Amino acid sequence: MGRAPCCDKERVKRGPWAPEEDDQLRSYVRAHGIGGNWIALPHKAGLNRCGKSCRLRWLNYLRPDIRHGGYTDHEDRVICSLYASIGSRWSVIASKLPGRTDNDVKNYWNTKLKKKPMARAAHQHHAQDATCLGPYSSAPATPQTGTARSWTQCATPSLQPAALSPVASGSSSVDTGSSSGDVCFAAAMYQPPRPMQGLVRLAAPPPNTDLAPVPTATLLDDAFLADLGAYGDLLFGGLIQDDKASLELSAAACYFPNMTEMWAGDHAHAKPHQGLCNTFT
DNA sequence: AACTTCGCCAACCGCCTACCA
DNA sequence: ATGGTAGGCGGTTGGCGAAGT
Known part of the structure; x- marks a missing residue:
């Protein structure tokens, strides 16, 4: 037996x-909220x-701050970048x-x-990544080592083993909720030779970019994501930690060319001027 | 001019989740 | 702890106008 409908469909317009x-x-709504x-x-x-x-009707059409049409190139880039990273x-x-x-949108x-x-x-990037693990929305946050595909099996060129390098241990803001599983689909494909702990870079950074250690428990407002489309490539990261027999993915990160400067700054109030996100929550 | 196909987008549907009693 | 309810979300549909034949 299904749930009761929210209203009588026969009687409402x-x-x-x-x-x-x-x-x-x-x-x-103006008068009463x-x-x-x-x-x-x-x-x-x-x-x-x-x-x-x-x-x-209110949220999609009548709200006073709604904009329709007239998408800018900048908005296009933001949408494409985010779609490639988090899907639909x-x-x-x-x-x-x-x-x-x-x-x-x-x-x-x-x-x-x-x-x-x-x-x-x-779209291709997202589809291929999702294919490696199945639908991203159902990608397990704790993939089994035995079932994870190796990098060579993944068709996404930017996610090949050569681009992978562990960095100093530490943790960005760790979100073990469902969203981390969504974002970490790419990281989950990596099958390390032995249990490891640390941040894994999943795509090659631009030349001369220093991947800095990530400070512990830094919480960042990700509102600056709106600006990411204007800068560089979106790179994926994920925290892979030893969890007895399995690997657990519990964080996601995006790295941009200015990340060294970003992490070197005041972490408590850090907001990179060139975009870096550590969670998508 | 009439008909068909295509593209756009508002609205609906049904599922999932958070919240509350 | 549990069940019911409302809110929120993503996928899909259907109507309408534009473009093509």
Whole structure:
């Protein structure tokens, strides 16, 4: 037996919103706010709509700060970079683009961006990585050593063994939640000859880039991700630590050319001017 | 001009998760 | 600890206008 529907679909209006309904919803939210209960809102606002429908309409269309269309090259790059790293987590991607909604970004990707060369590369990159471990969303945070594919089996050139090098032990902000499994799909493919602990660089850095040790338990605001599209390549990292018989992936990181400078700074308030993320949460 | 195909995007659907009693 | 509920999310659909034949 499935769960009860959120509203009576037979009685509520569906389909496109009329201008009057938009006005009704807009004026109600302006006057009373959302009130923390979308299910009750349509009744209070005098709308014959499902609460979910009202929420979607407000978030995707009526919110005052919404922007539609007119995507910039910079936004394109941000979307492509993030898609290559985290896949179709549209809400996360949209959160890095002020005024954009997940639905809008998703539509933009599916209808336009996917066809562009830059986006095709990102799509290919993501698809190949995901193939190595199965769907990224179900990639285990604790992959079994015996089932992990070696680097030579991975078709993604940027993730070949030559690019791999362990660095000083330490931990960036460690997130053992589900998102880390999502982001670490690439790292999980690596099958080291013996248990190891430390940060693993998964792609070759630009020449003369010094991969600095990562400070312990540094929490960074990742809002600067919105700017990453303007700079360099997105590189993956992941913390691989010895967990008895298995390898555990418990952190994700992206490294950029300025990371040495970044880590050398004030870690507590660090926000790299050229973008570096250590989690996607 | 009429018809078909294509592209775009708003909206829906159903699942998952967080929260609360 | 458990079950119910609402919010949030990503995938998909359907309607409509534009472009092509």
